[in-house]
Amino acid sequence: MTQANSKKFRVKNYGCQMNVYDGERMSEMLVDQGMSGASDGEEADLVVLNTCHIREKAAEKVYSDIGRLRKKDGSSPMIAVAGCVAQAEGKEISRRAPSVNIVVGPQAYHRLPELIDTAKSGKKALDTDMPTASKFDVLPTRKKQARPSAFLTVQEGCDKFCTYCVVPYTRGAEISRPWSDLVDEAKALVDGGVKEITLLGQNVNAWTGEDRKGASQGLDGLIRALDKIGGLERIRYTTSHPNDMTDALINAHGEIPKLMPYLHLPVQSGSNSILKAMNRSHSRDSYLDVLRRVREARPDIALSGDFIVGFPGETEADFEDTLSIIRETEYSQAYSFKYSPRPGTPAATMDNQLSREVMDERLQRLQALLNEQQHDFNKQLVGRKTDILLERVGKLEGQFVGKTPWLTSVHIVAPNLSIGDMVSVDIESAGPNSLAGQLSERIAA
C-alpha cells in the first residue's frame, strides 16, 4: 500500500467499452489508495489517459491531448498513459512525449500504485508485462455504482488475428475469467445498485469456464447463472464473433427473459474474397445463417454490427456486396470505419491500398444506408409500449433518458422519477438517433 494522500485524479477513456471497464477499476483502485476523483473543471494531480490503438486517429489523439495537459500554474500533472497505445508503443511514448511519467499496459494496471511511487521519485515508470497472475485477483472489490447499468469484463484478448487488427497484440491471447469470480462480481454490482449488466470481451462469446460443480460452461451458462440474481433486471453481452455463436447461446436468446433482444455481431464486409483477405474465418453465408437462427430464436431481436470500408484490394463489386448484406440484414444501428493501416499487422503491407477519396465516398454511401435503417427501426417502435431503464437526466427540465430492451434511447419528461427506475412508456415519435415517449407506468421502484 502506498502512502495515503489527498490528491485528485482523472481518468480519460478512449476506445472500446473494455477500456471504460478498466477505467472504472483503475478509479476504484486509486480511491482505495486515498485519492479522489477530480470533479468537472477541477484540476487533477494525476491524469490517466486510457488509450486505444485500433485506428491511427484514436492512437494519435492521445499525443495532442498530452500536449494540452497543463495545470493553472503552468506545471504538468503526473501523466499516466494506460490502455492499448501503452501496450503497443511502450517506451516510445515517453520519448515522443517527455511529460509522460507512467506507461502501463492493459494487463498491468493493478500495479499503478507502485508505478505512481516510482514516478514520484522522479523516475519514468513502465510496465507492459502480461503477467500470468490475473490483475483481477488483486483489484479491490466493486464499490457502489453511480449508474444503474454496469460493464463486467468476462473475457479478454483475441486469438483470431484478423489481418487489419491490433487487438491480439495489445490485449494478448484469449483468456476467460473464472465463473465464481464473475458471479461474485455481478452480485457485488447488483448490491451496489446496478440493474443492468453488460458482459464484455473482445470476443465475449468465446468465454468458457467451469461452474461451481466443475461442469463445463459457455457464455449461455454464465448468463443463466446471472439470470438468477435477484434485483438484476437486464443482461447484455458484447462484442461477439460470428464463429463463436454456439447453438446454446443462440437458443438462450429465446429462453432467458433477462437477456435483452439485442445482438452486436460484426461482419466487417459482405464480400467473401475480402473476408478471406481479412482472415475473418467466416463467410457471408455463414454469418447470415447465424443471424437467421438468432432471429428464429428471438424474432424481435435488434441487430448491430461493425463494418470496415476500403480494406486493401476492395473493389466496387466487393463494396456492393457489403451494401447488399446490410440491405439483407436490416440493422437497428451499426458502427462503420474507414480502413486504417496499423503497424505490424499483415494488411498494412498488402498491395492495392485504397485512396482516401475512394474510402470517403464508400463510407458515405454505407453510412447513409445504415442511418436510414436505424431511422426505420426507430419508426417501427412508434405506438408501442415498452419498458425503459432510466440511465441519465436529459437536457430539458424534468427530462430523463432511458434505454429500451433494443438499446434505443428514449427521452421522457415526467415528475418524481429517478435514475435507475424501470418504467413503462408509450413511444410517441422517432428521430434518427432516439425516441420520445410518455410515461405509462412505473414498473419497479
Ligand code: SAH
Ligand atoms: N472483436 C471484435 C471487434 C474489436 S475492434 C470483432 O471481432 O468484431 C472493433 C472494431 O474496430 C472492429 O469490429 C472493426 O470494425 C474495427 N477495426 C479494427 N481494426 C481496424 C482497422 N485497422 N481499421 C479500421 N477499423 C478497424
Ligand code: SF4
Ligand atoms: Fe480484432 Fe478480429 Fe480479434 Fe475482433 S476478432 S479483436 S477484429 S483480431
Ligand code: F3S
Ligand atoms: Fe481500442 Fe484496445 Fe479496445 S485498441 S478498441 S481500447 S481493445
